[in-house]
Amino acid sequence: MNKSITYQRKLIEVEKKLGFLYVPAKARELLPNENTEVRLLLPGEKTSSIKTYNADHNRIFGLTPFFKKHKLKTGNMVSVDISEDLITISLQQQEKIEDSEEKEEETFIDVSGLSSQSKGNIGEDRVKEIILLYSQGLLNVYKPVIDDRGIDLIVLKEKIYNPIYLQVKTRFNVHKRNTLILTINGTTFKPHHSYFIVGLSFNQERMEMDDDILFIPSKELPELASKLNDGNWRVTVSITNGKTTGKYKKYFVTKEELVNKLLERIDLINEIVN
Numbered sequence: 001m002n003k004s005i006t007y008q009r010k011l012i013e014v015e016k017k018l019g020f021l022y023v024p025a026k027a028r029e030l031l032p033n034e035n036t037e038v039r040l041l042l043p044g045e046k047t048s049s050i051k052t053y054n055a056d057h058n059r060i061f062g063l064t065p066f067f068k069k070h071k072l073k074t075g076n077m078v079s080v081d082i083s084e085d086l087i088t089i090s091l092q093q094q095e096k097i098e099d100s101e102e103k104e105e106e107t108f109i110d111v112s113g114l115s116s117q118s119k120g121n122i123g124e125d126r127v128k129e130i131i132l133l134y135s136q137g138l139l140n141v142y143k144p145v146i147d148d149r150g151i152d153l154i155v156l157k158e159k160i161y162n163p164i165y166l167q168v169k170t171r172f173n174v175h176k177r178n179t180l181i182l183t184i185n186g187t188t189f190k191p192h193h194s195y196f197i198v199g200l201s202f203n204q205e206r207m208e209m210d211d212d213i214l215f216i217p218s219k220e221l222p223e224l225a226s227k228l229n230d231g232n233w234r235v236t237v238s239i240t241n242g243k244t245t246g247k248y249k250k251y252f253v254t255k256e257e258l259v260n261k262l263l264e265r266i267d268l269i270n271e272i273v274n
Helices: 013-018 064-069 100-105 116-134 255-273
Strands: 004-010 020-022 036-041 049-054 059-061 077-083 087-091 139-142 153-157 160-171 179-184 195-203 213-217 233-238
Touching: 013 020, 116 139, 116 153, 116 160, 116 195, 116 255, 139 255, 153 255, 160 179, 160 255, 179 195, 195 233, 213 233, 213 255
Parallel strands: 036 087, 160 195
Antiparallel strands: 004 077, 020 059, 036 049, 049 059, 077 087, 139 153, 153 160, 179 233, 195 213
16 A cells, blocks of 8 residues: 655745745655656546655645636645555635644744755854844954854944854744754863844744844853753753743843844953953
8 A cells, every 4th residue: 555645735925926836844754865757646646647746855846827727825735645656636615724833833934844954044144144243343253164053143334343152042843832942962062252143933924033032141041941861951941922921031132132232242351351
């Protein structure tokens, strides 16, 4: 008996525009690991047709005629059944969803195809952009050649050579759990007055980072976080409607405040050193 995987997917704008269907991680085990052709059976068709599958980006291309024929729009649901020799696509009846949480969940973009490294790079790039833009040229940002020492970004103020070190943690599932969870590697973590932890929450509805950023001095982390059995540190922040009332509340800053704190810390260290 052939194994099959069935899932439902809500079409997003880029799929409709470029004529492809994204395949989430849970459905890829029956698909080839290289770019190839796959056989599709579309709604209303008696025979299957050949389409292109891009294994690098997990996309089935060649669906523009199908989208146009059925007048599919962004937000329409399709059901996909994948077996080893055939992919069957059927249209889902659009039903009104009463549960507000379930309705909100459908607006999120599927990011399961992104690797942990890709997600981390997105967060680090956002922090770099924030620092460069809000400091108006006063600060510059550098990335270490070796990125397995717990340091993701190094921040310097123009003509002052006392750096600030940042470890950036980005989470993409905060909206599902209402909790921001960060795990800090205990092996590489060493508290220092120039070392800070930056926590970001990626809002998949707006496809942008949430406005509030967690900014924790590494020297204060041991008093705030929990020490796990494996030696790592765990930061757990309960968030409701984008806000927290717990012990981490005072450590959340806006983008502008983040840059101001970096400037203040660099100036303070410079005064002490000099």
